[in-house]
Amino acid sequence: MDSAIPTGSFAYSSGLESSIAGGLISSAADLRQYLYAYLQQAASAELPYLTASFRRADLGKEFDLVAADYHAQLLVPSLAKASAGQGRTWLRLLTSFYPEAPLPEIALWFAHRHLPTHFTLVFALSLQRVGFVLLEVQTMFLHLQLRDQLSAAIRLGFLGPLEGHRLQHDFYAVFDQLLATSTGLDYQQATRTAFLLEAAQGLHADLYSKLFQN
Numbered sequence: 001m002d003s004a005i006p007t008g009s010f011a012y013s014s015g016l017e018s019s020i021a022g023g024l025i026s027s028a029a030d031l032r033q034y035l036y037a038y039l040q041q042a043a044s045a046e047l048p049y050l051t052a053s054f055r056r057a058d059l060g061k062e063f064d065l066v067a068a069d070y071h072a073q074l075l076v077p078s079l080a081k082a083s084a085g086q087g088r089t090w091l092r093l094l095t096s097f098y099p100e101a102p103l104p105e106i107a108l109w110f111a112h113r114h115l116p117t118h119f120t121l122v123f124a125l126s127l128q129r130v131g132f133v134l135l136e137v138q139t140m141f142l143h144l145q146l147r148d149q150l151s152a153a154i155r156l157g158f159l160g161p162l163e164g165h166r167l168q169h170d171f172y173a174v175f176d177q178l179l180a181t182s183t184g185l186d187y188q189q190a191t192r193t194a195f196l197l198e199a200a201q202g203l204h205a206d207l208y209s210k211l212f213q214n
């Protein structure tokens with residue numbers, strides 16, 4: 001999960017850039033509140049699908065429902081496009097690390113059903129197939145969500161690398177709480193809670209100039 005691994009997350013900010021440009025985030029305290037809301041939404045909206053995918057990694061009929069449901073609820077076009085792109089990159093990367101694992105089957109499954117390779121789904125499917133346990137996958141996913149947001153804030157010049165590392169360390173303290181509240185949820189209980197963040201993500205395309213091209 002090192003930030004040097006090219007997962008493609010550097011190419012978009014998931015609404016952070018538009019939140020800063022629109023004045024929703026203007027101070028260090030605002031950023032902390034934003035990060036907490038972002039992680040809460042990742043736990044309530046993404047982890048149930050991640051967990052469901054991990055438990056249905058045989059790609060049977062039950063996973064058909066999970067994938068179709070996830071695709072249908074991802075309504076922000078920029079995030080849907082970024083999710084598919086990052087999923088493709090992740091699968092290629094992991095296949096190069098584990099060439100003997102049955103990972104190409106995942107890409108073929110999505111291609112045959114004309115569904116995008118959404119990152120949350122393929123992240124869980126691929127790591128289950130190379131031998132990780134569920135708690136490790138859930139924790140790594142939250143780590144990536146937090147790291148990507150802080151990396152975006154640093155690239156935007158909103159904070160420095162040292163402060164970014166300090167914030168990452170501080171927010172690890174909430175991972176157990178987030179996992180405890182979301183681990184038992186099935187994908188049909190997934191909820192999005194950060195409505196202002198959803199609005200900021202939708203407005204990203206209207207920024208006059210952009211550093212991140214989501």
